[in-house]
Amino acid sequence: MVVKIVTDTLSDITGDLTSEIGVTVVPLYVRFGETLYRDRVEISTDEFYRRLINEGAFPSTTQPTPNDFLEVYKKLSKETDEILVIVVSSKLSGTYQSAIQARELLKRECRIEVVDSLSVAMGEGLLVIDAARAVKEGAKLDEVTAMTRKAVSRSHLIAYFDTLKYLARGGRIGKAQGLLGSMLSVKPLLTIREGEMAPLTRVRSFSAGLDHVYSMVAAYPNIKLLAVEHSTSLENANKMVEKLSSIFPKEKIYRSVISPVVGTYAGPDAMAISFLEAEK
Amino acid sequence: MSQITSLAGQDLRDMFSAATSWLEKSSADIDALNVFPVPDGDTGTNMMLTMRSTMEEAYRAPDHSASGVAHAMAKGALMGARGNSGVILSQIWRGLAQGLDDKESFDASGLAVALQQSVATAYKAVSNPVEGTMLTVIKDAANAAESRIEEGDEDIISVLEATVNAAGESVAKTPTLLKVLKDAGVVDAGGQGLYTILEGALRYLKGETEAMRLRKPQIIVSEIHATTSVPIGPVEEVPYGYCTEFLLKGDKLEPEILRKRLEKKGESLIVVGDDSAVRIHIHTLTPGHIIDLATKLGTVHQVSIRNMDEQHQDFLEMQKERLPTTDTAVIVVVSGDGLTDVFGSLGAAAVVPGGQTMNPSTKDILQAVESAPSEQVIILPNNKNIILTANQVQNLTQKKVLVVPTKSVPQGVVALLAFDYEADFNTNARIMENALSSVKTIEVTRSVRATKINGLKLRRRQPIALLDDELIAAGETDIEVIDKVLSDIELEQAEVITIYYGSDAEASEAEEISTYIIETHPHLQVEVIRGGQPHYNYIVSIE
Numbered sequence: 001m002v003v004k005i006v007t008d009t010l011s012d013i014t015g016d017l018t019s020e021i022g023v024t025v026v027p028l029y030v031r032f033g034e035t036l037y038r039d040r041v042e043i044s045t046d047e048f049y050r051r052l053i054n055e056g057a058f059p060s061t062t063q064p065t066p067n068d069f070l071e072v073y074k075k076l077s078k079e080t081d082e083i084l085v086i087v088v089s090s091k092l093s094g095t096y097q098s099a100i101q102a103r104e105l106l107k108r109e110c111r112i113e114v115v116d117s118l119s120v121a122m123g124e125g126l127l128v129i130d131a132a133r134a135v136k137e138g139a140k141l142d143e144v145t146a147m148t149r150k151a152v153s154r155s156h157l158i159a160y161f162d163t164l165k166y167l168a169r170g171g172r173i174g175k176a177q178g179l180l181g182s183m184l185s186v187k188p189l190l191t192i193r194e195g196e197m198a199p200l201t202r203v204r205s206f207s208a209g210l211d212h213v214y215s216m217v218a219a220y221p222n223i224k225l226l227a228v229e230h231s232t233s234l235e236n237a238n239k240m241v242e243k244l245s246s247i248f249p250k251e252k253i254y255r256s257v258i259s260p261v262v263g264t265y266a267g268p269d270a271m272a273i274s275f276l277e278a279e280k
Numbered sequence: 281m282s283q284i285t286s287l288a289g290q291d292l293r294d295m296f297s298a299a300t301s302w303l304e305k306s307s308a309d310i311d312a313l314n315v316f317p318v319p320d321g322d323t324g325t326n327m328m329l330t331m332r333s334t335m336e337e338a339y340r341a342p343d344h345s346a347s348g349v350a351h352a353m354a355k356g357a358l359m360g361a362r363g364n365s366g367v368i369l370s371q372i373w374r375g376l377a378q379g380l381d382d383k384e385s386f387d388a389s390g391l392a393v394a395l396q397q398s399v400a401t402a403y404k405a406v407s408n409p410v411e412g413t414m415l416t417v418i419k420d421a422a423n424a425a426e427s428r429i430e431e432g433d434e435d436i437i438s439v440l441e442a443t444v445n446a447a448g449e450s451v452a453k454t455p456t457l458l459k460v461l462k463d464a465g466v467v468d469a470g471g472q473g474l475y476t477i478l479e480g481a482l483r484y485l486k487g488e489t490e491a492m493r494l495r496k497p498q499i500i501v502s503e504i505h506a507t508t509s510v511p512i513g514p515v516e517e518v519p520y521g522y523c524t525e526f527l528l529k530g531d532k533l534e535p536e537i538l539r540k541r542l543e544k545k546g547e548s549l550i551v552v553g554d555d556s557a558v559r560i561h562i563h564t565l566t567p568g569h570i571i572d573l574a575t576k577l578g579t580v581h582q583v584s585i586r587n588m589d590e591q592h593q594d595f596l597e598m599q600k601e602r603l604p605t606t607d608t609a610v611i612v613v614v615s616g617d618g619l620t621d622v623f624g625s626l627g628a629a630a631v632v633p634g635g636q637t638m639n640p641s642t643k644d645i646l647q648a649v650e651s652a653p654s655e656q657v658i659i660l661p662n663n664k665n666i667i668l669t670a671n672q673v674q675n676l677t678q679k680k681v682l683v684v685p686t687k688s689v690p691q692g693v694v695a696l697l698a699f700d701y702e703a704d705f706n707t708n709a710r711i712m713e714n715a716l717s718s719v720k721t722i723e724v725t726r727s728v729r730a731t732k733i734n735g736l737k738l739r740r741r742q743p744i745a746l747l748d749d750e751l752i753a754a755g756e757t758d759i760e761v762i763d764k765v766l767s768d769i770e771l772e773q774a775e776v777i778t779i780y781y782g783s784d785a786e787a788s789e790a791e792e793i794s795t796y797i798i799e800t801h802p803h804l805q806v807e808v809i810r811g812g813q814p815h816y817n818y819i820v821s822i823e
Contacts, residue, residue, distance in 0.1 A: 181625050182625050183621060183622045183625040183626075183809065184622065184626070184693070184697075184778065184807060184809065185805075185807060186697060198701065198702075199701040200700065200701055201699060201700050202626075202697045202699075203697070204697065204775070204776045204823055205775040205776055205805065207775060208718075208775070
């Protein structure tokens, strides 16, 4: 039977892409005050960012319950006996734990492998897309799991934030601590290292950020998949895509919007550029 | 004030139990001072607990003579001594007891003699006495008492007052004797603890019990500030092994022989006590051997073995998290409190005060480099007259030093901002240097004399503006000269303008300039920052 792939909403695989590559997406939760919303299911990205900016509210986020995964596993186990789960970095969220716990409850009926992407957003999503392609070409669970685990270190993410306010407020700042407290207005560039947020450098303007991201991506000669996402500024993301189009075919660049859960920490006017290196 | 010419056993109990409460009030502050010899930060607590044990035994003693109480204190201190500082403190009491041996009571001269005995006993207890610690403090204090006696003073209060003052001065000087203290910008914690105990005893004798209840001991502030905002950095990375402490009880223990046997087995060895009870403190890589040896000689009590490498590692980790990067420190030269804060907020490890009219010496920069919490240091001189001085530092230190030749504050800022958290040392210096071409600098000052230059006729004290060190405009007001320079520059490519206003400029005028620039160039993002720099009313950065 064909391997089924499961991921979480943080992978930013949404809409048509979900059915096109045939993955099931488990939502995390975002909470405004007393109300809990299933990420992207009960609250759209548009509505989320509108409330984040206009209400000045402090949303918080929660991982899916083991039961959320269990229900998905049960449903899929009627169609397959092999499931691959690719989730957000276990250093950033407890989603991985929930996925594992749910597996323990269902082990006998279905083989389930859970891969910690050690990344987030399309850094995680590109691993999902890559795995889905392999499955389409006939890969079985062991093969696609081994392939995905190896690909984790080839998946890169560069984040441009307009401010670190949201990341600091959510307590997810990790090693990027040193970027805080600047008296000048600066835009931080961050990455993911060993599953955690880590600082890259700081720029003073969006266009300087564009240049910096471009030169970083251009340093990789062999890019297999590339994605550009934004939280609120489609215009800025379009500029990024234009800029990168000289090193990667524009029509092949995946586009998405940063999920409400990640947006809680990234804030408005953020961008994420992810790419997966081809195997050497 | 009434004189006190003699003290007996009960007086010792009262004055030092008051001193213990006094110490207790500042033990947490003293903990915070601790950087020597390992950063475990509990000197204040250790001394306070040692004093508690000291005083419990003092009250338990059946003999109320000065000698009887002092010997009980020495015994209590030895039994309850914690940490290096506690052990040395116990030896101070032991010396005092020897000095007061057989005495029903003592006078001022008896106190001075006993204090000298404390010094001798304390120094003897430590195999490698280090100056700049509580040993130095007790020595300076005892010497002060002796001089008062030689001057014919018979009042115990005034002799003790001189003793306490000398102890305080000695504590303040500890950073000049010990580099780790100087680097950390603190005084020795053990010395501070000893000073607080002596001060507490004096206050009690002076009848200040009410004030002691309401107030808190002062931590002596080190007078040495070589550089500003130097974070306390990891001092050295040597393996520390295990801090091993225990009390050995038995017959005929012969501490001197024991000390010789242990001397080669570790560092920071302290062996104190008598034939029936010995307290041992040693930093060793093989604590098992030490305990083995001890159990053959008697019974072992209150064993404490702590992994200091782990503590040290935790400390280093803790320090690293506070730093912008783990392996490269950036040091900047700048003057003005606002600019100092700007560079600090951007991650500079240290700021050496200096600039156009106040060039720092090579030594000033060298000190900052040596204190930096890193073996790799990048210097941003921020002035063309300081670049050479900074270059000299490369030959004077073991550390790897590179100078990014920034000629102005705006160049320093763009260089520091370009710092790449993932690049290696040399690459980072190159990246920072490459960033310099992305900024233009306007400096607005006053002409110091009437002259003709670049086709401009200048009056004395007239506002002038330099663009990248070249004088290109003169006028009647600061805003006028800034405007003249801006109209000369291609601003189409520029994005961000930052105005740092100086100590003699007004915030309101800086805002006026900002508003004017935004009105004439709406695509620019303009920031106004108080730089506080002298001589230059405005430093303007164009990126």
